[in-house]
Amino acid sequence: MDFTIMATSLPKLLSATVITLKLLSLSLFFGIFIGLLFAILRLNKNPFLSKFAYGYSYVFRGTPLLVQIFIIYFGLGQIEYFRTTFLWVIFKEPYWCAIIAFALNTGAYTSEILRSAFETIKPGIIEAGKSLGISNKIIFYKIQIPVAIRQSLPAYGNEIILMMKGTSLASTVTLMDITGVAKYIISTTFKPIEVFIVAGGIYLFMTFIIHNFIKYLEKRFSF
């Protein structure tokens, strides 16, 4: 164990958490909208829309995140026609490729979490709203969505933690997140164990924070 390397790599790794947190927050932000959209489509009576939403979540939950990033980053970059479109401005940047892959992936999981939350809402709650003369739209926005979000908090907390760990794959497309910087330090010090232990510790600490934040929210919004 080389403790000097652990000590000198800590500040470098800590400054890399900024990129990790940016990747995480932006993917979760876009992912929540994607998830909500696809959860609603999934519950739609139109079989085409619900099958489409099912297919989306099936594909993105059924393939490894690493493969998804590689297809979006290296795969799309190989198509000559694609490089002439305006989309290339976004897909040229590894940063946005990573966020798109993460958002699409977490969106698929979020849609499943929200769908099951919608399905577990007791019909009595909706009927109570109806008998008070509240319109369907207001019931959806003011009753169904808040109840579904509260129901899905524990599962969504897990998803945030999974996604936080998933951001480490950004290093495979040249981004200098915590894992990327760890690999960089290893390439000059040749001490993988020490550096990865420090990097792992930082991830663990972030999990600790997220876990407790979700626990707090669960308590705060319990009923």
Added chain:
Amino acid sequence: MEEIMNIFKKTILTVLASLFIIGNVYASDKIRIGTEGAYPPWNSKDASGKLIGFEVELAYSLCRYIGRQCDIVEQDWDGMIPALQMRKFDAIMAGMSITDERKKVITFSQGYADEVASLAVMKGSSLEGMDTPAGIGLSSPNSDAKKALKTITGALAGKTVCTQTGTIHQNFLESGDVGKVNVRTYKTQDEVNLDLASGRCDVALAAAVAFTDYAEKSGKSVVLVGPTFSGGAFGNGVGVGLRQASQLGGTLGARDAELLKAFNKAIDQARKDGVISKLAIKHFGFDASM
């Protein structure tokens, strides 16, 4: 409860014991040689996944000179030196240049081959036609070399320069010799080539042969620009990477020291017999032996 604790203790002891045993296995008398298998023409893989290339053939012939059998082990570039130190294999032959930085952690045999590094761009890039000498040495740069470095510094400003992680090429780009460069690093040279072709990289730096090999095989119009580089951050040729005997005394340390002697002797003989030259011409198209 006590019973459970006992099982728990036994399990932990067994795991520790097996780790200890695994960590100390020294495979019979075969020499295990680590290579990347992703840096043609130095070392690569054919369509069936078999390791091929200059160093793979050279490794087998060096082993014949040493008089021991060889196993060639594949290892990702970024874990090459740690894997050697953890005794996953006994020697590195992976186009690894002999540099002072690496000598701090491992030792090298004498060099067996050397070739130059170069910048590359896609045809039509603004960097084409850079006015520099054909090649510059960086060990003790003369005025021409210094002028060339200045020209390159200007040309690279604001450009994304791509290279493989943990290579002499990355060291050079970060050395300050060509100013502050926007470097992007990749796990393998294949990925550097892909992003150079897609336009994500404005320019890339690697062994000149890595680009010519890629251009030839992919049919992409990759062109070399600027001077070829050697010396300085680019090291003193490519040698066999070995563990430092001093890191571990006793029998294992003595075996590592023996291996260094054996490789040096085998390289001498292979050079004398013209084996290295022959293999170099076969794979590089020119005599890269040293």
